[in-house]
Amino acid sequence: MISHDIHIHTHLSSCSSDPEATPENYIQLAKELGIEVLGFADHFWDSNVEGASDWYRPQNFEHIMQIKDKMPEDTLGIKVLIGCETEYCGNGKLGITREVAEKLDFVLVPTSHVHMKGFTVPAWINEPKDVANIMVEYFKDVTQYDFVTGLAHPFYPLSYENVDEIVGCISDEEFQECFGMAQEAGMSIEINTCNLPSTRDAETDLYHDDVFINMYNIAKKMGCKFHLGTDAHSIEAFSRNTRLKESVERLLGLTNEDIHPIVTDAVRK
Ligand SMILES: [Zn+2]
Numbered sequence: 001m002i003s004h005d006i007h008i009h010t011h012l013s014s015c016s017s018d019p020e021a022t023p024e025n026y027i028q029l030a031k032e033l034g035i036e037v038l039g040f041a042d043h044f045w046d047s048n049v050e051g052a053s054d055w056y057r058p059q060n061f062e063h064i065m066q067i068k069d070k071m072p073e074d075t076l077g078i079k080v081l082i083g084c085e086t087e088y089c090g091n092g093k094l095g096i097t098r099e100v101a102e103k104l105d106f107v108l109v110p111t112s113h114v115h116m117k118g119f120t121v122p123a124w125i126n127e128p129k130d131v132a133n134i135m136v137e138y139f140k141d142v143t144q145y146d147f148v149t150g151l152a153h154p155f156y157p158l159s160y161e162n163v164d165e166i167v168g169c170i171s172d173e174e175f176q177e178c179f180g181m182a183q184e185a186g187m188s189i190e191i192n193t194c195n196l197p198s199t200r201d202a203e204t205d206l207y208h209d210d211v212f213i214n215m216y217n218i219a220k221k222m223g224c225k226f227h228l229g230t231d232a233h234s235i236e237a238f239s240r241n242t243r244l245k246e247s248v249e250r251l252l253g254l255t256n257e258d259i260h261p262i263v264t265d266a267v268r269k
């Protein structure tokens with residue numbers, strides 16, 4: 001499978017505490033890891049869309065586009081894409097407009113940032129079934145935006161420890177419906193290190209790879225295309241890409257056939 005990673009945060013993302021997380025350093029390490037396509041997806045909220053949280057507001061288009069000044073002239077033969085990770089807050093509130101989306105190479109939307117209570121999800125959301133239901137609802141909603149490229153860390157409920165219990169509330173039929181919609185919309189399904197915890201550090205694991213293997217197998221059966229994302233916010237986390245790729249090939253049996261054109265087309269260019 002083509003080596004790639006299109007969910008990487010630079011130090012421009014407010015939650016990156018690594019000043020070394022620069023395009024130049026990522027490109028250098030990508031070269032060492034044999035990665036062919038690199039996609040930067042800093043956190044983003046479009047100033048044209050009302051209702052940003054205080055955290056998101058400064059992370060607007062001008063802010064994330066500073067990446068261009070930091071980009072080295074020589075990308076060492078690596079195809080570099082500039083995208084974003086924006087937000088969906090339900091009821092049609094998406095943190096990006098079509099106009100801005102068209103200025104970017106790709107747009108990732110998480111439908112599982114269920115930790116931002118009172119912003120992305122109502123404050124009362126807490127019970128496993130409620131968390132599961134809202135992720136299903138948001139997933140289906142986001143497939144309706146044709147300018148969204150991919151769905152970030154699908155059904156991984158951020159900041160919850162009972163991941164398996166929450167994901168266990170979603171039936172195979174619900175997964176089939178969701179991924180069928182994503183397939184029809186041509187949307188890429190992300191395989192994130194948080195979906196396959198063995199690709200991260202073992203001591204932080206509260207659940208296991210099999211929680212999401214079933215889900216990805218359903219997505220594959222529905223004909224979805226995929227991309228990989230370490231979701232690195234630091235250079236150190238980015239080195240997990242090798243393990244992620246190895247796991248995806250071994251556990252899910254994915255090949256280039258399964259990879260979304262956002263990656264495979266980039267290589268051809
Ligand atoms: Zn995210």
Ligand SMILES: [Zn+2]
Pocket residue numbers: 007009085231
């Ligand atoms: Zn991210």
